[in-house]
Amino acid sequence: MLKRVLIANRGEIAVRIARACRDASIESVGLHAAGEAPYHLTLCDDTVELSAGPRTYLDAGELVRLARETGCDAVHPGYGYLAEDAEFARLVTEAGMTFVGPSPEAIALAGDKVRARSAATACGVPVVAASEGYIEDEDEIVRFGAAHGWPLLLKAANGGGGRGQRLVADAEHAAAALGECREEAVLAFGSDAVFCEQYLDTTRHVEVQVLADTHGGIAILGDRDCSVQRRNQKLLEEAPAPGLADAVRDGLHMSSRTLLRSIGYTGAGTVEFLVTCDRYYFMEINARIQVEHPVTEEVFGVDIVREQLRIAAGEPLSVAEGEPRGHALEVRINAEDVEHGFLPSLGQLDAFSVPHAPGVRFDAGYRATDTVTGGYDSLLGKLIVWGPDRAACLQRTVAALDSVQIAGVDTTVRLARAIVAHPDFASAPVTTRWLTEHLERGDLDLTPRTPAVAAVRPPTSVGLVDTHTVTIDGRAVRVPFAPGSTAAVDVEEARVALAGANPWLAGISADDEADSVSRRVVTSPTTGSVTTVHAKVGALVEEGDQLVVLEAMKMLVPVPSPITGRITEVHASVGDTVNHGEPLLVVDAHAPEHIEPHESVQ
Template sequence: MGQVPRQQAERGPGVSGGSAGRLSKVLVANRGEIAVRIIRALAEHGIASVAVHSDADEKALHVRLADEAIALGGTASNENYLDIEKIVRAAKETGADAVHPGYGFLAENAAFARAVTDAGLVFIGPSGDAIEVMGEKVAARRVAAQADVPQVPGTTEPVTSADEIRAFGAEHGYPVAVKASFGGGGRGMRTVAGPHEADDALEAAQREAGAAFGNSEVYLERYLSAARHVEVQIFADTHGNVVWLGDRDCSVQRRHQKLVEESPAPGLPDDLRESMGEAAVRLATAVGYVGAGTVEYLVEDGRFYFLEMNTRIQVEHPVTEAVLGMDLIAEQLRVAAGEPLSVLTSGPAPRGHAIECRINAEDTAGGQFVPSPGPIHALQVPTRAGVRFDSGYSSGDEVAPYYDSMIGKLVVWGPDRDTAIRRTLAALDELVVDGVPTTIPAAKAVLAHPDFAGVAFTTRWLESAVEFRAAAEAPPDAVEEDSDQSSRDEVWVGGRRYVIPFFSPTAAVAAAEPPARRSRGSGTRRKAAGRPGAGGSGAVSSPMQGTVIAVNVVDGDTVSAGQVLFVVEAMKMENPVRSTVDGTVGEIGVAVGDVVTAGSRLAVVVPA
């Protein structure tokens, strides 16, 4: 590890009121927009910051903003942001007295929290014991039952075989959710529609959970197919105060990951809202919780059911800040410094309405949401009233393929929900991210939809009811390089079939080039030989740049249309690639661990 001193910002007297006076330097064990958010909050309250970074993030915005930076090395997250020993050593070497984990990575890792405190440092979050109980979803279900919090049918022990999934489905019905026991955010989650999907779903959920959270344990829940996803923000201090601070609706999701969130959750009866908040407080009190946390529920037919508790600051916390006029990161600093909460009464009345749109580097054409890393040529943020943009990037930065795809979060406040919707649509029109495809078109489609205005949505609404524009036609250079312009590649992603345009070999090579060789100006691309075969002929192509993490067939295997042949991981998302025809597999050109470009041919299936 190498230490890079940064110019120290002018320091004030500490967090307002001296509430974090005992914190003088904090290491931020994260990256991207949440690291930037924390570093800026620290500077505002007179606390020095230390950034950590991988080799790929050496010039990242959070590194540039921090007072000091420590290089952890490597590119894959298990070499840096998930390495407990390296991070604790960095905190000790730089003289930090506290560590803020942000969200994701090690934020809900009990061993990390304990390692930080064992090193004599303050962990800005709950205790390792609370994380262990509530972060381990099976144990959290047991606590929820003891605290009289309603929950959907689920297992109270981890599952290890597909037969257990089939038995659960036979008893409680399908669909069944297979979920990571030690994580959240949709990572390590698969939905099983019937017995035949159990084997693949279990293997995929375990693999993704292990990669994202360092633990492959999973459990089961009955999946409510017509529910809304509503969560309650809770906070607790070391003085025995536990409060709930409003709620958020997070139902607009794709692949179980949120796209649009809002606060307060619209259309909830006051008594239901209050019951959810009180249940969240009971749950937090039962485990002696300290710090920021979120209790997530599914709401269906006027009833709510415990889903999970996230023992960290939540991605969508800014919408709560917007309607309550609070700084939840500053509140975390207060609690970590041993001070009481600034708000001691649960359920403060929200002022107006706030909406957050996650702006990710993903191509939404045809509803695919394909991760699309690359350089950001220009980033221009609207400056209209009530608009905030939390980002880990600025113009000229690169979205690397090794981590998640989030560029930033557009947060918009209005005096009422209708105004917030109109203002968000206007801000989306003005937000410019040039260089990579983004989820801006998807966010526009959501907010302009009458179902969204009428609060007629569920967690499955986005993928089942919202229409997305088709993929663009092949660019002119593709026509020049291959006369077969009409051919198309067919792929299966996440269990759904898509028709995507022929990928120009020049674009594929450009996606594979290291950042230093890519053009940041004209967008010109180097030429390459060959092209992926067309889907109609049985060719199986990768829908995105990524890493092959599973090859399920060998040459000569007989397969059926829709069968999973490969799994490609890109930006922390697993993407099953399926055969489009019945036939025989041949010409497998990749192995586990290979990095492939968008449109690369993985194999050929000779039609039966």
């Protein structure tokens, strides 16, 4: 029996774990950075401040020390961070504590996509064609493309959550894609190992939830469809996966059972597949609890986190396999600006609530007045809706999304509503390309369903021009104003400003307006840290060239050149923390070839 668990995570999953611990009469210890008071602490029996700040969530040795210091006999990693780090699991067990998850050996195998593919092949599970090992240079990518066709996928071998992936259109883009993929893989997973995989178009992303105890018991808890994605990251998930042929569904379940049993897996796990027509192919094993686990809980009436605690304590499974009851849909509500490329949206949550209704559950990681910062993932919470059938579930979801009240940051709520209400989604399963294609065409209805709300915050200086932050329909908009002018902002005037907003060019001073076509001050589209600076004073750049790369909310945000010209000023260096609207550099279409470095260049 576990007595005291360190929750090595934050956000909604930390809330979820704390509640499960409370239900099981297990004490929980929550973590937080200095100056932060996150929601999950209100549910924990004890709390610990991270002396080194947010980066401590990735310090395995320090987390183990904190667990021992606070008298914990177990550690639950949640998802993300070190949840699939075999070394962290090993350190926990070597310290005499229980790791609430698979064994270090199972994590190491599942976490390496190349090794996991080999294990699947040995079990007779179908796999997509891929490189035999890790990619060393772009020549290997070119050879793979010639053999298996273009486009192809580059994937981080230790990746997950859609990060560390690049679609390579042809041989010409191989080198650049390899560099970008490796950079993101190191940032997200600490390893630059990548491999090639054949790209299959018009596929669905379907996964199988599994629980396995230490007594040989395995329970297959159905399947989920996770095909609605942007940038290879999931936005909506539903259970059971709609429209699957019985033979495909049976094959997915059987393959998952066979594969996890063959590697001696214990705990909660997910086996992910690509499904096309009547065929399916293994993608990866997620050796942890998934973000989308609540939809499975709703249709099977099981608490998966509670089962994780039981398995870790050496107890047998308390659930059995069966048929799902009804249908459930999960909507991830992220702090992102959909209309400007899903940029992270930061700020204080002036309002944050979801009214209660039959069949509606909300797993939140924040409360009203909490501040969304760039140091963490963009997930604010998850709306989970159950219905007796899929049609009723979708109808309830639309109504629930219309009732969501969030102000202070941009969110994905309106996009989610547009997806769920779309006839394509309602009538048939969609593919992983569906959302991208509709976003490119701009034919999703993002019209607000609630009256406009305008709230003016104190003016903020962005270095070149003063702005007010105005909230319209729950979306934060920066409106420039002349120093000394009134702070009052008309809603309709702000709408005009919003319609013409360009996130890459916000912050052109009044003196530059007349010459804005030839000279552009490029400002930061979000608050984050600078990971790469490609620009140098005097360099000639083409419109669209990547100038700077930022990291915010575990996302890489490239900043392109708005015009063709020469770099005349650079104000950003690798490692800098920059605020939204802060000047990064200046591009001038008519600058001379030889330019003296600006005095503020770092």
